[in-house]
Amino acid sequence: MTERVATCFCGDYSVTMRGDPMLVSACCCTRCQRRTGSFFGVTAYFRPDQMVAQSGEEKTFRLDDATTRFRQCARCGTPVWYAPDDDGWGEDIMGVSDG
Ligand SMILES: [Zn+2]
Ligand SMILES: [Zn+2]
Numbered sequence: 491m492t493e494r495v496a497t498c499f500c501g502d503y504s505v506t507m508r509g510d511p512m513l514v515s516a517c518c519c520t521r522c523q524r525r526t527g528s529f530f531g532v533t534a535y536f537r538p539d540q541m542v543a544q545s546g547e548e549k550t551f552r553l554d555d556a557t558t559r560f561r562q563c564a565r566c567g568t569p570v571w572y573a574p575d576d577d578g579w580g581e582d583i584m585g586v587s588d589g
Contacts, residue, residue, distance in 0.1 A: 493542065494534075496586045498568035503546030505561075505571055507586060511536050514588065525560075525569060532588035538573065541584070 497504040511534035522531025547564035557576060560569040573584035 496570050496588075498546075498563035498566055498570050500563060500566035500568075502565045503548055503563035503568070503570055504544070505541055505586065506543035507534075507536050507540050508542045509536075509540050511586075512583075526587075533585040534588050535583050535585050537582055538584050541571075 491509050494507045495504050496507065513535040514532070515535070516530040516532045518530050523529065525531055548561045548570075549564045549567075550559050550561055551569075552559040552575065557574045558572050559575050560572045562569045569587055571584055571586045
């Protein structure tokens, strides 16, 4: 089955996803623009059990009024993937940064 690796800017932190994403989206909301420094935040959505490997050290970040927690590289700070703390999205889903 296809495996895809999402890696941060410096290369220290990565996650490996198995199989195809259920959805790929390009969002242009203000939060996605600020998070990425780009017009669009491009995200591939997977089920959490599709994550088969994780390497490097992560730090996490969550906005005070949000349910989503971002996993970033502890060294360079790139947000690599994110998921809700509870089932705030109502689905078993996680997002991985594309690009
Ligand atoms: Zn990094
Ligand atoms: Zn957005």
